[in-house]
Amino acid sequence: MSRGEKKRGSRGKGGSDMTKFGVILGVVALIGAGWLFWSVRGSVLGTPATGPLLELDLEDQALYRQLAQGITSGDPTGTIGIIEFGDYQCPGCGGFALAVKPQIDLALVQTGRAYFQFFDFPLTNMHPHAFLAARAARCAGDQGLYWEYHQELFRNQSSWSGRQSAVGAFLGYAQGLGLDQDTFEGCVKSDKYADVVTANMSLGQEAGVSGTPTIFLNVKGQGLRPIMRNDFQSIEAAIESALEDLETAGN
Amino acid sequence: MSEDATGLDASPPPLNRMVIAVLAMVGLFVALYLMAHNVGLTGPIVCGVGDCGTVQSSVYAKVGPIPVSAIGVAGYLTLLCLAYLGVQPGNRGSPFIGAFLFSGSLGGVTFSAYLTYLEAFVIEAWCQYCVISAIVMLLIFLAALPEVPRFLRRVS
Numbered sequence: 001m002s003r004g005e006k007k008r009g010s011r012g013k014g015g016s017d018m019t020k021f022g023v024i025l026g027v028v029a030l031i032g033a034g035w036l037f038w039s040v041r042g043s044v045l046g047t048p049a050t051g052p053l054l055e056l057d058l059e060d061q062a063l064y065r066q067l068a069q070g071i072t073s074g075d076p077t078g079t080i081g082i083i084e085f086g087d088y089q090c091p092g093c094g095g096f097a098l099a100v101k102p103q104i105d106l107a108l109v110q111t112g113r114a115y116f117q118f119f120d121f122p123l124t125n126m127h128p129h130a131f132l133a134a135r136a137a138r139c140a141g142d143q144g145l146y147w148e149y150h151q152e153l154f155r156n157q158s159s160w161s162g163r164q165s166a167v168g169a170f171l172g173y174a175q176g177l178g179l180d181q182d183t184f185e186g187c188v189k190s191d192k193y194a195d196v197v198t199a200n201m202s203l204g205q206e207a208g209v210s211g212t213p214t215i216f217l218n219v220k221g222q223g224l225r226p227i228m229r230n231d232f233q234s235i236e237a238a239i240e241s242a243l244e245d246l247e248t249a250g251n
Numbered sequence: 252m253s254e255d256a257t258g259l260d261a262s263p264p265p266l267n268r269m270v271i272a273v274l275a276m277v278g279l280f281v282a283l284y285l286m287a288h289n290v291g292l293t294g295p296i297v298c299g300v301g302d303c304g305t306v307q308s309s310v311y312a313k314v315g316p317i318p319v320s321a322i323g324v325a326g327y328l329t330l331l332c333l334a335y336l337g338v339q340p341g342n343r344g345s346p347f348i349g350a351f352l353f354s355g356s357l358g359g360v361t362f363s364a365y366l367t368y369l370e371a372f373v374i375e376a377w378c379q380y381c382v383i384s385a386i387v388m389l390l391i392f393l394a395a396l397p398e399v400p401r402f403l404r405r406v407s
Contacts, residue, residue: 021269021338028273032280040287055308 049191050132052198067199071146074115081218085119085209088153089127089161093213096230097154103232120200129166134197136170139187143179264338270394272334275327278387281380282323289318306378311369326359346405349398360392
């Protein structure tokens with residue numbers, strides 16, 4: 001046998017096995033590297049925070065109070081405040097926002113009889129996009145259009161609720177309202193306000209909120225009183241009653 | 252070692268070592284992904300099943316200053332290199348590579364089992380990537396078992 005034949009002979013089956021091995025290893029390496037690169041790249045461009053922060057330390061009371069802020073419409077130093085803990089993906093909150101809140105705005109806030117304050121309470125175990133929606137609304141607030149965006153989210157609730165990802169829809173509403181796209185997108189695709197929304201949720205839990213919408217009346221000097229029914233008449237009646245109590249207490 | 256007349260290694264490449272190499276590469280990428288998260292390169296960790304965030308932010312995600320994922324990267328890389336070297340002609344019968352492969356995978360599977368125990372009973376949360384890594388490590392260990400008789404044959 002010539003030397004060449006002997007060489008070929010010894011490399012026979014071993015050689016093709018090594019080739020297969022090399023190919024498989026190479027393919028796994030390519031897939032692995034591709035997956036890794038795609039995962040990291042996505043975040044360098046900014047991954048939106050879509051859930052509450054687990055590492056948020058709320059032991060510091062000052063920090064807690066600073067973060068657990070609602071958004072206020074009207075004069076927050078007023079005597080009567082209507083407090084809502086809400087979830088943008090909750091149908092009941094949608095109903096409230098579209099039917100009751102406009103009446104509150106017209107009859108109570110604009111007349112100075114009460115202010116309205118919205119706190120985020122996304123029911124994250126049921127509503128996958130609610131946390132992001134809360135953050136997006138606050139991002140819109142950075143550009144002065146919080147309430148417009150707030151209403152837009154509720155108005156289009158059925159459209160974005162069922163989607164796999166709501167980011168596209170949220171960016172679309174911002175565009176529709178004339179917000180600066182780059183700023184808004186940069187805000188949404190980050191973890192900005194994740195701590196604020198998490199603190200809001202914590203505050204709600206402390207206040208005994210379990211479902212949404214939950215409405216309280218914040219009476220100056222008397223604290224929070226829950227309102228059992230969310231319709232406008234009940235809220236107005238509760239305010240009347242609170243004002244009477246204040247007058248009686250004053251005498 | 253079987254040789255032909257030219258003195259070249261004619262033994263077939265050990266299948267178990269090829270399997271270990273491929274598995275170790277899979278484990279390596281999983282560990283690299285977790286390490287990327289631990290050093291802050293990725294955002295909030297995306298978990299299809301389970302609660303990765305809780306596990307990755309627990310005290311057990313680190314051994315002193317070193318993230319567990321870094322230990323995983325080092326371990327898988329070592330196993331990958333050993334297994335890869337171990338299929339090259341000339342090394343196929345090597346008892347040393349076999350010994351290191353077996354002991355390395357034994358250490359790895361023990362450490363993995365400990366981490367899995369922590370997830371189940373102490374942290375009480377599952378991270379799907381940790382579970383995948385544990386399964387990969389177990390498979391590597393099973394694939395390394397043939398090294399024991401191979402080693403014993405060589406040294407006897």
